[in-house]
Amino acid sequence: MNRRESLKALGLIAAGSGVLATACKQDKAKDAAAAADTEKLPGVQDFEHERNKQLHAERFFTEHEMATITVLADIIIPKDDISGSASEAGVPAFIEFIVKDLPSHKIPMRGGLKWLDVQSQKRYGNAFIKCKEEQQLALIDEIAYPERAKPEMQQGVAFFSLMRDLTSSGFFTSEMGVKDIGYVGNRPGVWTGVPAEVLKEHGFDPEKFFG
Amino acid sequence: MADYQIKENPEVFDAIVVGSGAGGGMAGYILAHAGLKVLMLEAGPFFDPAKDALQLRWPWESPRRGASTTRPFGDFDAAFGGWQLDGEPYTTVNGTEFEWFRARMLGGRTNHWGRISLRMGPDDFKPTDGVTDEWPITYDEVKPFYDRVDRMIGIYGTVEGIRNEPDGIFMKPPKPRLNELYIAKGAKKAGVPVIPGRGSVLTEASSEIKGRGTCFYCGQCGRSCKVYADFSSSSCLVMPAMKTGNLKVIDNAMVREVLTNEEGLATGVSYVDTQSLQEYTVRGKTVVLGASACESARLMLNSKSSAHPGGLGNSSGLVGRYLHDSTGASLSGFLPQLLDRKRYNEDGVGSVHIYSPWWEDNRKLAFPRGYHIEYGGGLHMPSYGFLNWVPGVNGKVAGKNGEKKAAGGYGAELKQDYRRFYGANVGMAGRGTALARKDNYCEIDPTRVDKFGIPVLRFHYKWANEEIAQAKHMQETFQSIMHEMGAIITSDIPGPETLYGLEAPGKIIHEGGTTRMGNDPKTSVLNKWGQAHDCKNLYVVDAGPFVQQGDKNLTWTILALSMRTAEYILEQKKKLNG
Numbered sequence: 001m002n003r004r005e006s007l008k009a010l011g012l013i014a015a016g017s018g019v020l021a022t023a024c025k026q027d028k029a030k031d032a033a034a035a036a037d038t039e040k041l042p043g044v045q046d047f048e049h050e051r052n053k054q055l056h057a058e059r060f061f062t063e064h065e066m067a068t069i070t071v072l073a074d075i076i077i078p079k080d081d082i083s084g085s086a087s088e089a090g091v092p093a094f095i096e097f098i099v100k101d102l103p104s105h106k107i108p109m110r111g112g113l114k115w116l117d118v119q120s121q122k123r124y125g126n127a128f129i130k131c132k133e134e135q136q137l138a139l140i141d142e143i144a145y146p147e148r149a150k151p152e153m154q155q156g157v158a159f160f161s162l163m164r165d166l167t168s169s170g171f172f173t174s175e176m177g178v179k180d181i182g183y184v185g186n187r188p189g190v191w192t193g194v195p196a197e198v199l200k201e202h203g204f205d206p207e208k209f210f211g
Numbered sequence: 212m213a214d215y216q217i218k219e220n221p222e223v224f225d226a227i228v229v230g231s232g233a234g235g236g237m238a239g240y241i242l243a244h245a246g247l248k249v250l251m252l253e254a255g256p257f258f259d260p261a262k263d264a265l266q267l268r269w270p271w272e273s274p275r276r277g278a279s280t281t282r283p284f285g286d287f288d289a290a291f292g293g294w295q296l297d298g299e300p301y302t303t304v305n306g307t308e309f310e311w312f313r314a315r316m317l318g319g320r321t322n323h324w325g326r327i328s329l330r331m332g333p334d335d336f337k338p339t340d341g342v343t344d345e346w347p348i349t350y351d352e353v354k355p356f357y358d359r360v361d362r363m364i365g366i367y368g369t370v371e372g373i374r375n376e377p378d379g380i381f382m383k384p385p386k387p388r389l390n391e392l393y394i395a396k397g398a399k400k401a402g403v404p405v406i407p408g409r410g411s412v413l414t415e416a417s418s419e420i421k422g423r424g425t426c427f428y429c430g431q432c433g434r435s436c437k438v439y440a441d442f443s444s445s446s447c448l449v450m451p452a453m454k455t456g457n458l459k460v461i462d463n464a465m466v467r468e469v470l471t472n473e474e475g476l477a478t479g480v481s482y483v484d485t486q487s488l489q490e491y492t493v494r495g496k497t498v499v500l501g502a503s504a505c506e507s508a509r510l511m512l513n514s515k516s517s518a519h520p521g522g523l524g525n526s527s528g529l530v531g532r533y534l535h536d537s538t539g540a541s542l543s544g545f546l547p548q549l550l551d552r553k554r555y556n557e558d559g560v561g562s563v564h565i566y567s568p569w570w571e572d573n574r575k576l577a578f579p580r581g582y583h584i585e586y587g588g589g590l591h592m593p594s595y596g597f598l599n600w601v602p603g604v605n606g607k608v609a610g611k612n613g614e615k616k617a618a619g620g621y622g623a624e625l626k627q628d629y630r631r632f633y634g635a636n637v638g639m640a641g642r643g644t645a646l647a648r649k650d651n652y653c654e655i656d657p658t659r660v661d662k663f664g665i666p667v668l669r670f671h672y673k674w675a676n677e678e679i680a681q682a683k684h685m686q687e688t689f690q691s692i693m694h695e696m697g698a699i700i701t702s703d704i705p706g707p708e709t710l711y712g713l714e715a716p717g718k719i720i721h722e723g724g725t726t727r728m729g730n731d732p733k734t735s736v737l738n739k740w741g742q743a744h745d746c747k748n749l750y751v752v753d754a755g756p757f758v759q760q761g762d763k764n765l766t767w768t769i770l771a772l773s774m775r776t777a778e779y780i781l782e783q784k785k786k787l788n789g
Contacts, residue, residue: 002416006424006438010267041272043263045291048281052274076621082630094276098595101275145617147606161602164621168598168629173270173277178593181633182554186267186592188427191559193386198553204392209407211392 003190010188055100061110064127068113069095069163071129075140076167083180086171094170105162112159119156217481220493224250226780227480227495229466229510232319233766234752234773235501236444240451241777242499243458247784250493251449252464252482254502255291255315258322260435260446264289267429267437270594277594283312285594289322289435289443290314294717298662302669309534309653309670310717311505317462318445319503320720321766322435326442326562327585328366328411328767330357332375335761340579342677343646346758347730347739350377356771362419364442364770367560368409375761376568382415384408384564385428388557390588390637391565393546397696403584403688404570410562411442411767422451430591432561441561464491467665468514469498469749475518477749483663497748497780501773504755505534505653508725509668512655522655524726524743529736531654533647533724534672535760538582540682540705540712541640542689543600544698545588547608549635557590569643569762571684578677582643582685582762590634601632604701637698641685645678645716647724647759672716682711721765723754741776752776 040049061069073086073095083089099105116139120128124135131139143149143156144164171177193199196206204211225247228239235251243249260266265287270276273286280286283293292314301311314320333350354377361380368381384407387395395405412426423446424438432441439446452458466482470492479494500507508531514523522530569581591597605628606618620628656669686705693700705712716722729735732744741756743749752773754765 003425003427006427006440010427010437041265041268043265043289045281047297051281056274077626078623080623080626094274097274098276098278101280102278140621144621145619147619148617161619164602164619164625165596165599168601169276169595172598172629173593173595175269175271178270181593181630183590183593184554185556185558185590186269186429186431187556188429189556189558191385191428191557194389194392194557195553195555198389198555199392201553202389202392202548210387210395210405 006188055097058100059096060100060106061096064129065110065113066092066096068116068127068129071136072163073167073170075136076164077171083176086167089171089174089176091167091170091174094174095166098166098170105166108159108162112156112162115155115159215490217490217492220491222493224248224493224495225784226250226497226499227252227493228499228501229480230254230319230501230503230506230753231317231449231460232314232444232501232503232753233321233769234754235499236318236321236448236452237770237773238499238501238750238752238777238780239458240448241774242780243452243455245781246457247781249452249458250495251458251460252466252480253317253460253462254465254485255317255319255462257460257462258289258291258316258318258435258445259450260289260322260439260443261437264435264437266431266434270592275595278596284323284433287431287434289433290320291316299667300659300661301667302656302659304669304671307671307673308715309672310715311668311670311722312717312720313503313506316445317449317460318443321442321444323433324766325585325764326410326412326432327566327764328409328442328562329583329763330377330379331761331763331768332377334375335759335763338580338759340573342579343644343759347728347735353768353771353775356775357767359774360767360770362417364411364447365413365417365420365423366409366411366767367414369407371406373568379409381409382413382417385414385560387564388559388589389552390546390549390634391586393548393696394586394637394639394692395565397694397698398567398692400695401688401691402570403567403692405565405567408563408566410560412560412562413440414560423447426560428558428560430558430561465663465665466502466510467663469500469510469523471514471516471518471523471746473518475516475746477523477746485663488663497750497784499750499752499776499780500755501752503753504723504725504757505668507751507753507755508653509655511726513666519745524736524745524749526745527733527736529649529727529734531668531725532649532652533727533758534651534653534670534722535645535647535724536716537719537721537760537762537764538643538645538678538681539640539714539719540685541638541702542686542693542700542704542712543636543638543702544693544700545600545604545632545635546637546696546698547635548697550608551631552590552634554590558592576684577680578684579646580644580762582641582681584685584688585640585642587638587640588634588636598629598633600636600701601629604699605632607699636701637693637696639689639692641682641689642719642721642764643678643681643685643762644760646675647727647757648675651716653725674710674713674716679710679713682713686711721754721760723757723760723765726751726755727758728756729758740779741772742779750776750780
């Protein structure tokens with residue numbers, strides 16, 4: 001089988017047309033994502049599917065916690081000219097799932113959110129989400145830069161680092177985030193090496209295998 | 212269990228093959244194509260990459276975005292199983308460690324492996340270091356089988372003429388990615404050679420290979436391939452063998468014991484259906500074990516009889532002994548030259564594009580043998596945690612304004628940093644020769660059974676000074692390459708307190724040696740054909756027969772040796788009938 005026949009076997013070439021049916025495939029992918037919650041994909045083991053269903057049925061964070069997560073996620077990844085915000089990409093729902101999936105995140109997240117509210121209460125007399133934006137950011141500034149944070153803020157630093165990692169994971173693995181970061185693979189093609197103009201830009205010789 | 216009953220299969224098979232990975236798959240393939248009636252028993256479910264691969268799925272199709280919660284290499288990885296299996300424990304002797312990876316599925320670990328396909332060399336079979344043991348066979352005896360495996364399964368690479376890194380029959384290799392060009396340049400300056408990778412991925416069509424597609428460069432071999440463009444035992448050996456009509460597969464069949472008669476010959480096996488828990492026995496004229504080095508040893512040790520009081524084929528007391536994995540250590544960093552890099556699709560193949568074969572002269576070093584280096588990094592598909600390193604290092608380089616800032620952050624600036632650093636990472640991992648030592652072993656735990664009532668393995672494995680010295684050498688090499696390529700190291704540099712980042716034994720998933728071959732029945736379990744000294748119709752075809760691995764990932768050698776053993780079985784049968 002040559003490469004063209006490989007692609008046919010995958011159903012990625014519309015019969016006779018020779019055009020990659022990428023658009024159609026992406027629609028299917030979206031459906032699959034929506035179905036992933038309830039429908040078992042081929043190649044997913046029974047116990048994995050049961051576990052996914054069970055985790056989706058559970059609820060960990062309270063409404064107040066979810067609201068705080070949403071505010072924090074959007075502070076970490078706001079909307080800009082290229083793409084939307086973390087919450088627009090579904091990050092809070094991802095975080096709700098992942099802490100159930102990886103329960104070692106549960107206490108650091110719950111306790112960290114509480115830590116944040118206690119700090120906000122002490123400073124501004126309000127829960128974090130009820131504080132003014134500049135108050136919120138003043139507090140975040142003290143926990144977002146590990147190397148310059150004060151010793152008494154270290155618990156906050158640990159929490160914010162976890163929150164930041166979960167947010168970047170959730171955002172840049174969403175459809176919006178994958179597009180934003182410019183990942184253009186995961187599709188059939190032919191790899192003939194680094195494009196010549198990129199090789200030149202980096203000072204490599206396109207004629208040589210190792211540049 | 213009032214109606215406890217063992218079902219007996221009336222058919223007598225010419226051969227029973229236990230396990231369907233590289234070793235079992237190849238034996239089944241050769242025997243079935245020669246016309247033998249073969250039964251293959253697999254402890255896990257049937258798996259067909261064409262249907263079951265999670266290839267080409269997007270990260271958002273996994274609720275955990277590819278995190279490794281239920282699969283050690285992530286949600287899309289092909290392996291069913293891991294270092295821990297529910298209801299199938301193993302134990303370790305205090306003060307020792309071993310991590311035992313098992314993939315329970317048709318094709319076993321060949322569905323997800325790295326496809327790095329290296330031959331062991333002349334000095335790996337007959338070492339000259341005075342420390343490691345020699346094999347009863349030479350490279351020249353195995354070479355014709357390596358050649359046939361190359362043609363039959365397909366491998367890319369380049370002819371380099373390096374003495375102990377034998378060339379094969381190669382398809383064209385994939386070109387290096389951008390970070391790999393920087394690595395090659397830096398390594399050269401550091402005195403470390405880099406050559407094109409060698410992987411069992413079809414980069415070209417071949418008239419000798421039927422029913423398989425050609426690689427379309429998604430870089431996802433670890434998920435197994437829907438068009439069979441890479442080597443999995445399931446797609447390339449077992450399913451074609453089934454098509455001959457001579458190989459029958461029973462899946463979800465966990466073999467309990469090899470049955471023997473009064474003369475001590477194997478007569479068949481008993482197994483439990485893991486789904487119904489029904490017990491079965493089935494008879495065979497020859498029994499071939501390819502269950503994985505430790506699982507085959509466990510099976511032999513659990514098959515006790517009056518003829519084999521210490522376990523089947525274990526009069527030497529060496530079944531389970533000489534267990535050895537590869538050594539492994541790694542280091543990560545990023546290349547400032549690749550910040551804000553131009554985007555394009557560089558998925559490439561899912562095996563290695565480049566690697567460094569062992570280059571040093573051991574006479575100057577504190578350890579025998581060596582290691583090779585595998586490299587990573589680049590514009591790969593996003594998945595859980597893939598940018599976690601960025602907030603830790605975004606303070607290490609000046610921004611567009613020419614000034615450094617504090618690491619971490621949030622907001623539009625951080626969002627831009629994620630884009631800036633994506634694809635700039637590089638990683639390197641050493642894979643080296645661990646010594647096959649008699650006092651590293653697995654044995655039957657006298658007190659524990661698994662959920663099927665089968666006694667479990669207990670491991671006793673400790674690294675020696677040689678392996679620690681090797682890991683130290685790896686770390687020094689990695690730092691030197693990183694320095695020469697202008698990379699910034701992002702890992703903590705591991706020192707003596709962590710054995711220089713040396714991974715726990717078993718973590719590299721290259722375990723072998725538990726049923727070593729040799730000419731003397733007192734110092735080996737199998738003869739040089741993989742046949743048990745104590746039981747003429749019992750053979751082992753996984754990595755158990757390995758006397759001593761080289762630094763070469765062992766699958767290609769398992770395939771070559773299994774092919775050789777299967778043809779020996781055919782010759783023996785001919786002699787008996789003739």
